Amino acid sequence: MYNDIQKQLKEHFQEMVEIRRHLHQYPELSFQEVETPAYIADYHRQLGHEVKEGVGERGVTAVLKGGKPGPVVALRADFDALPIHEETELEFRSKRDGAMHACGHDGHTAELLVLAKVLNKWQQQLAGTIVFIHQHAEEYAPGGAQAMIADGCLEGVDVIYGTHLWATLELGTIDYSKHRLMAAADKFTIDVQGKGGHGAQPHLTKDAILIGSQIIQSLQHIVSRYVDPMESAVVSVGHFESKNAYNVIADRAKIIGTARSFDEGVRDILEERIKGIAEGTGKHHGAEVSAVYERGYPAVVNHEEQAEVIAETAELASQTQLVNECVPQMGGEDFAYYLQEVKGAFFFTGAKNPNWETAYPHHHPKFDIDERAMLHAAEVLTGLVLYEFGQLYELYDEEDESA
Numbered sequence: 001m002y003n004d005i006q007k008q009l010k011e012h013f014q015e016m017v018e019i020r021r022h023l024h025q026y027p028e029l030s031f032q033e034v035e036t037p038a039y040i041a042d043y044h045r046q047l048g049h050e051v052k053e054g055v056g057e058r059g060v061t062a063v064l065k066g067g068k069p070g071p072v073v074a075l076r077a078d079f080d081a082l083p084i085h086e087e088t089e090l091e092f093r094s095k096r097d098g099a100m101h102a103c104g105h106d107g108h109t110a111e112l113l114v115l116a117k118v119l120n121k122w123q124q125q126l127a128g129t130i131v132f133i134h135q136h137a138e139e140y141a142p143g144g145a146q147a148m149i150a151d152g153c154l155e156g157v158d159v160i161y162g163t164h165l166w167a168t169l170e171l172g173t174i175d176y177s178k179h180r181l182m183a184a185a186d187k188f189t190i191d192v193q194g195k196g197g198h199g200a201q202p203h204l205t206k207d208a209i210l211i212g213s214q215i216i217q218s219l220q221h222i223v224s225r226y227v228d229p230m231e232s233a234v235v236s237v238g239h240f241e242s243k244n245a246y247n248v249i250a251d252r253a254k255i256i257g258t259a260r261s262f263d264e265g266v267r268d269i270l271e272e273r274i275k276g277i278a279e280g281t282g283k284h285h286g287a288e289v290s291a292v293y294e295r296g297y298p299a300v301v302n303h304e305e306q307a308e309v310i311a312e313t314a315e316l317a318s319q320t321q322l323v324n325e326c327v328p329q330m331g332g333e334d335f336a337y338y339l340q341e342v343k344g345a346f347f348f349t350g351a352k353n354p355n356w357e358t359a360y361p362h363h364h365p366k367f368d369i370d371e372r373a374m375l376h377a378a379e380v381l382t383g384l385v386l387y388e389f390g391q392l393y394e395l396y397d398e399e400d401e402s403a
Contacts, residue, residue, distance in 0.1 A: 001122065001125060001386070001391065002316065002382065002383060002386055002392060005118055005119070005122065005382050005386075006317070006318050006379050006382070008118045008121065009114065009115065009118055009375060009378050009379060009382070010318075010375065012114045012117065012118060013114075013372075013374075013375050015114055015117075016110045016111055016113075016114045016371070016374045016375065016378070017110070017371050017374075019109070019110035019113055019114065020106045020107050020109075020110035020371060020374065021092035021106075022039075022092075023036065023039075023079070023101065023106035023109055023110065024090075024092050024093070024094065024101045024106045025092050025093070025094060025095045026094075026095060026096065027081030027082075027094050027096055027099040027100055027101045027106070028079075028080065028081055028099070029080060029081055029082070029083055029099055029139075029140075030080040030081075030136065030137035030138070030139045030140035030143075030144075031057075031058065031080075031136070031137050031140065031144075033058045033079065033080055033136045033137070034058075036079050036080075036109070036136075037053060037058055037059070037060045037079070037134065037136065038053075040060045040062075040079065040109065040113065040134045041053045041060050041062075043113050043116075043117075044060070044062035044113075044116065044132065047062075047064075047116060047117055047120045048120070049062040049063055049064050049116065049120070049132070050062065050063040050065075051063075055148050055151045055152075055153055056135075056136070056144055056145075056146075056147030056148035056149070056150065056151045056153070057136070057144075057147055058136035058137065058144065059133070059134060059135050059136050059144055059147070059148040059151075059153065060134040061131060061132065061133055061134070061148075061153050062116065062131075062132040062134070063129060063130070063131055063132075064116065064119060064120060064123060064126075064129065064130045064132070065123075065129045066123060066124075066125070066126025066127055066128050066129060066130075066389070067123055067124035067125060067126060068124075068125070068126065068127040068128070069127065069128070070126075070127035070128025070129070070388075070389050070390070071128045071129075071158040071159065071388055071389065072128065072129045072130075072131060072156050072157050072158050072159075073128060073129070073130055073131070073157070073158065073159055073160070073161070073384070073385050073388045073389070074130075074131040074132075074133055074153075074154065074157045074159070074160040074161070074338075074342075074344075075112060075115070075130065075131070075132055075133065075160070075161055075162065075381055075385070076133040076134075076135055076160060076161075076162040076335065076338065077105075077108035077109050077111070077112040077132075077133070077134055077135070077162070078105045078108055078109075078134075078135045078136070078138035078139075078144070079105050079106075079108070079109045079134055079135070079136060080105060080136055080137050080138055080139050080140070080144075081094075081099050081100055081101045081102070081103075081105065081106075081139075082099070082100055082101070082102045082103060082139055082363060083098055083099060084098075084099070084100040084102045084363065084364075084365050085097060085098050085100065085365060086100040086102070086365055087365035087366050088365075088366050088367075088368055090368065100365065100367075102362065102363050102364060102365065102367040103139065103362045103363060103367070104164065104165035104166075104167065104351065104362070104367075104369050105138065105139075107165045107351070107369055107371065107373070107374045107377075108163075108164070108165065108377075109134065110374055111374040111375070111377045111378045111381075112132055112134070112378075112381075114374075114378060115378040115381060115382060116130075116132050118378075118382075119382070119385070125391075126389060126391075127389040127390060127391055128385075128388065128389040129156075130385060131153070131156075131157055133148065133153050133160075135148055135334075138333070138334055141185075141187070141294070141296040141297065141334075142296075143297060143334035143337075144334070145334040145335065145336075145337040145338060146334070146337050149337060149338065149341055154338065154341050154342055157342050158342065158343075158388070159306060159342060159343050159344050159388055160338050160339070160342055160343075160344035161306070161310075161344055161345060161346070161347075161381060161384045161385075162335050162338070162344075162346045162347075163346065163347050163348065163349045163377045163380065163381065164333070164346070164347075164348055164349070165348075165349050165351040165369050165373050165374070165377060166348040166349060166350055166351055166352075166362075167351050167352055167359055167360065167361065167362060167367060167368070167369050168352055168359045168361055168362075169348055169349075169350035169351065169352055170321075170322070170350045170352050170354060171321075171350050171351060171352055171353060171354060171370045171372060171373055171376070172319055172320060172321030172322060172350055172376065173321065173322045173323075173324060173348075173349075173350035174310070174314040174317075174320060174322070174323045174324070174347055174348070174349060174350070174376075174380060175324050175325075175326035175347060175348040175350070176302070176307050176310045176311055176314070176323070176324075176325060176326065176345065176347040176348070177302055177307060177325060177326055177327075177328060177347075178302060178304045178307040178308065178325065179301060179302060179304065179307075180262045180299060180300070180301055180302075180328040181300045181301070181302055181326075181328055181329065181346055181347075182299065182300035182328065182329050182330075182331050182332055182333045182335075182336070182346070183232070183234075183260040183261060183262055183299055183300075183328065183329070183330045183331065183332055184260065184261050184262065184264075184267055184295070184296065184297060184298050184299045184332065184336075185258065185260060185296040185297050185331070185332025186258065186259045186260070186261075186267070186270070186271070186293065186294060186295050186296050187256070187257070187258055187259075187293075187294045187296060188255075188256070188257055188258070188259060188271075188274050188291060188292065188293045188294070189254070189255070189256050189291070189292045189294075190212070190215060190254070190255040190256075190274075190278045190289065190290070190291045190292075191252070191253075191254055191289065191290050191291075192208045192211050192212050192215070192252065192253040192254070192255070192282065192287060192288075192289050193208070193251070193252055193287060193288040193289070193290075194206035194207060194208035194211055194250065194251050194252070194253075194285070194287040194288075195251055195287070196208070196244070196248060196249055196250055196251030196252075197248075197249050197251075198247065198248070198249070199246070199247040199248060199249055200247070202249060205249040205251075206251075206285055206286055206287045207249050207250065207285075208242055208249075208250040208251055208252050208253040208287065209242050209249075209250045209253055210285075211253070211281060211282060211285050211287050211289070212240060212242065212253035212255055214281050215255060215277060215278050215281045215282075215289070216237050216240065216255060218277045218281060219235050219237065219257070219274060219277060220235065222235050222269075222270060222273045222274065222277070223235055226269055226273050227266055227269060227270075228266070231261075231262070231263055231266050232260075232261070232262055232266075232328070232330070233259070233260065233261045233266050233269075233270060234258070234259065234260040234261075234330050235257065235258075235259050235270065235274070236257050236258050236259075236260075237255055237256070237257035238256060238257055238258065239254070239255065239256035239257070240253070240254070240255050241253065241254045242254070255278075259271070259274065259293075260330045260332070261299070262299045262301075262328065267295070270293075271293040271295075274291060274293060275291040275293060278290075278291035279291060296332060297332045297333060297334045297336050297337070298336045298337070298340070299336060300332075300333050300335055300336040300339065300346055301336070301339060302339065302344075302345040302346060303339065303343040303344060303345055305343065306343055306344050306345035307345045307347075309345070309384060309387055309388075310345055310347050310380070310384065311323055311325070312387075313380065313383035313384055313386075313387050313392065314347075314380050314383070316383050316392075317376060317379035317380050317383060318379060319372070319375060319376035319379055320376070320379075320380075326348070329348075331362070333346065347380075349373050349376055349377040349380065350373060350376075351369035351370050351373035352370060353370035356370075
């Protein structure tokens with residue numbers, strides 16, 4: 001069965017490509033998705049699946065009930081794009097200025113839709129139920145996962161799996177982790193209110209740029225001096241703004257950044273120290289400084305049993321060249337919320353073309369994937385479903401005996 005399904009996935013690979021390229025041309029930003037969920041729902045309806053739209057506001061779920069009783073396995077793919085203007089020369093580049101699928105979500109959707117189509121052909125033989133979770137708004141906190149869970153997308157689900165096409169990981173590679181995989185992703189905003197004045201009279205001012213600069217410098221000490229060196233953490237400032245004429249000392253400045261961690265205790269330290277440093281520095285200079293720390297997605301922590309299933313079944317996919325237990329990534333993913341509710345695991349599927357001199361990272365305006373990675377991801381997800389249904393090795397043995 002599994003061999004046959006892999007063959008059918010290969011036969012439908014061109015359809016995967018066509019779906020991915022269609023979605024790539026018409027990206028929709030987080031919480032603004034209208035056409036994409038409608039497209040997904042229509043695709044599943046044509047297959048005869050039980051479809052629910054508007055899950056958690058804009059998500060879609062589709063259910064394929066096998067002909068035999070068994071567990072309920074959920075597979076999740078996200079479908080939102082990013083507010084990035086595409087700079088590739090692809091024939092199917094985005095037709096919408098300022099919006100781009102720069103993270104591979106178009107590929108995630110394409111691979112799951114075609115996988116659903118192929119598995120649908122085996123409905124009577126399948127010993128369980130598959131829930132296809134198509135999630136909106138992964139890119140922008142609070143994300144779509146929490147809302148979809150609250151709306152019942154995991155009701156009755158026994159286990160969940162998901163994958164991310166990883167553009168900087170070699171094609172044919174599956175990276176997984178038995179525990180931590182991706183970090184908690186938080187945001188902080190610091191507003192500095194000083195006292196402006198003439199650049200020739202700094203002694204009469206409270207320089208917001210100077211104060212902000214000192215805050216930024218001090219933030220870099222948090223990880224090295226307040227976090228256990230055996231733990232991992234990142235504090236990065238991505239935005240520092242203060243606009244004035246060249247000869248005017250600024251009265252205001254804004255700092256925005258991100259903090260990443262895996263341990264909740266470390267997360268508490270980051271929040272406490274960022275606020276303390278910002279407000280303390282402001283007090284030292286006699287300025288008003290406010291710091292807001294917003295907790296984003298929690299860390300993606302796999303369930304060990306399901307991570308080991310990934311390691312075992314990924315070897316059987318025809319496209320697999322390497323299965324690797326990887327070090328955790330500091331990127332964030334709201335798949336974490338699903339793993340807090342039911343057992344499951346998340347993994348990376350290599351999508352770097354071996355002939356590319358440069359593999360642009362996720363969220364880059366020249367981002368792209370080797371589309372063959374979609375086939376690889378679909379094969380591995382198929383193996384996971386069959387494993388959970390207790391059919392993977394049983395059916396391999398039957399094929400070997402009949403060969």
